[in-house]
Amino acid sequence: MDAPRAAFAPLGLLAELTHRCPLGCPYCSNPLELDKRSDELDTATWARVFAEAAGLGVLQVHLSGGEPAARRDLPEIIAAARDAGLYSNLITSAVGLTSEGLTRLADAGLDHVQVSIQDSDAASADLIAGYSGAFARKRALAADVVNLGLPLTVNVVVHRANIDRIGSMVEQALALGASRVEIAHVQYYGWALKNRAALMPSRQQVDTALIAVERLRQSHCGDIVIDAVVPDYYARYPKPCVGGWGRRSLNVTPSGRVLPCHAAEVIPGLEFWNVRDRSLSEIWHGSPAFMAFRGTDWMQEPCRSCALKGKDFGGCRCQAFLIAGDARLADPVCHLSPHHDALEKLAAIRDDSTYHYRKF
Ligand code: SF4
Numbered sequence: 001m002d003a004p005r006a007a008f009a010p011l012g013l014l015a016e017l018t019h020r021c022p023l024g025c026p027y028c029s030n031p032l033e034l035d036k037r038s039d040e041l042d043t044a045t046w047a048r049v050f051a052e053a054a055g056l057g058v059l060q061v062h063l064s065g066g067e068p069a070a071r072r073d074l075p076e077i078i079a080a081a082r083d084a085g086l087y088s089n090l091i092t093s094a095v096g097l098t099s100e101g102l103t104r105l106a107d108a109g110l111d112h113v114q115v116s117i118q119d120s121d122a123a124s125a126d127l128i129a130g131y132s133g134a135f136a137r138k139r140a141l142a143a144d145v146v147n148l149g150l151p152l153t154v155n156v157v158v159h160r161a162n163i164d165r166i167g168s169m170v171e172q173a174l175a176l177g178a179s180r181v182e183i184a185h186v187q188y189y190g191w192a193l194k195n196r197a198a199l200m201p202s203r204q205q206v207d208t209a210l211i212a213v214e215r216l217r218q219s220h221c222g223d224i225v226i227d228a229v230v231p232d233y234y235a236r237y238p239k240p241c242v243g244g245w246g247r248r249s250l251n252v253t254p255s256g257r258v259l260p261c262h263a264a265e266v267i268p269g270l271e272f273w274n275v276r277d278r279s280l281s282e283i284w285h286g287s288p289a290f291m292a293f294r295g296t297d298w299m300q301e302p303c304r305s306c307a308l309k310g311k312d313f314g315g316c317r318c319q320a321f322l323i324a325g326d327a328r329l330a331d332p333v334c335h336l337s338p339h340h341d342a343l344e345k346l347a348a349i350r351d352d353s354t355y356h357y358r359k360f
């Protein structure tokens with residue numbers, strides 16, 4: 001190993017409580033093969049996982065899915081996170097979560113809510129979500145969050161159909177009372193990869209959006225925090241995906257598999273250990289999937305001799321596999337990758353015919 005063990009200490013846990021979700025977003029990062037309800041971890045196992053995560057040094061748990069409110073035991077799960085001393089963030093579509101239900105979650109100790117919005121235009125938002133009335137429900141839940149005094153983050157996933165309305169989506173987040181808005185470009189895994197030709201914005205759209213974000217940051221400085229990153233396919237350097245493989249975070253799937261990132265299962269041949277069989281500590285320190293790309297020893301050229309390898313860790317392993325065909329290669333987002341041109345060709349493919357909606 002090329003770094004001391006202490007360099008690999010998780011801070012965040014993404015708990016995918018269920019893959020069930022009433023929405024059908026074509027950019028959903030859930031895998032095409034979704035975990036069945038009958039395979040989901042029970043409340044007691046989640047409570048054990050949270051306690052073990054806290055023991056490893058995890059500070060925050062992101063309760064995600066699917067739609068986490070599809071779990072009837074969500075108040076008990078949140079109480080377990082509180083008892084473990086974790087800061088809990090609920091990532092919700094807002095559909096299927098009532099005002100009364102949200103109050104129960106707040107009473108159980110919920111610390112923060114993140115609501116995703118699909119667009120600032122109601123008809124477009126419902127079309128993207130594949131769910132009539134989703135837009136109105138999100139607005140109502142966001143108001144409930146603020147009324148309860150919980151901090152609210154609005155998450156906006158941008159793509160070809162809504163990227164030209166970034167300004168109005170930020171205005172909407174402000175009007176809803178959010179203290180933070182996250183502008184996240186679609187990541188092309190899972191259902192999003194299947195819909196890539198329908199979702200990919202043009203370079204011109206992306207350039208215009210980046211200028212718009214800078215103007216919004218200036219005009220709303222002090223009112224709202226705007227987080228935004230350059231989308232992968234139009235970047236010159238990759239991001240340090242999940243802060244580096246097996247370095248700062250871990251994912252637990254609805255049925256208990258522990259992943260270094262939510263898309264890691266696209267890489268063939270990786271062995272994922274399960275919290276039903278082992279402790280989280282044993283998995284974090286010894287799982288073959290975590291060891292495969294932890295640190296920098298596994299790197300090949302051009303990453304191996306690159307001065308940036310300790311900063312971006314060679315980018316995303318899943319993208320290296322999906323585009324370049326080998327997870328040990330540099331992320332093709334990097335302009336030094338011999339596969340970088342392939343990204344431009346893929347970004348140019350357009351298909352406006354239809355979305356393949358995510359189905360449970
Ligand atoms: S991206 Fe859409 S379909 Fe996927 S879990 Fe979130 S709300 Fe549900």
Ligand code: SF4
Nearest residue numbers: 302303306309314334
């Ligand atoms: S060569 Fe590898 S380490 Fe260097 S910038 Fe590109 S992806 Fe990052």
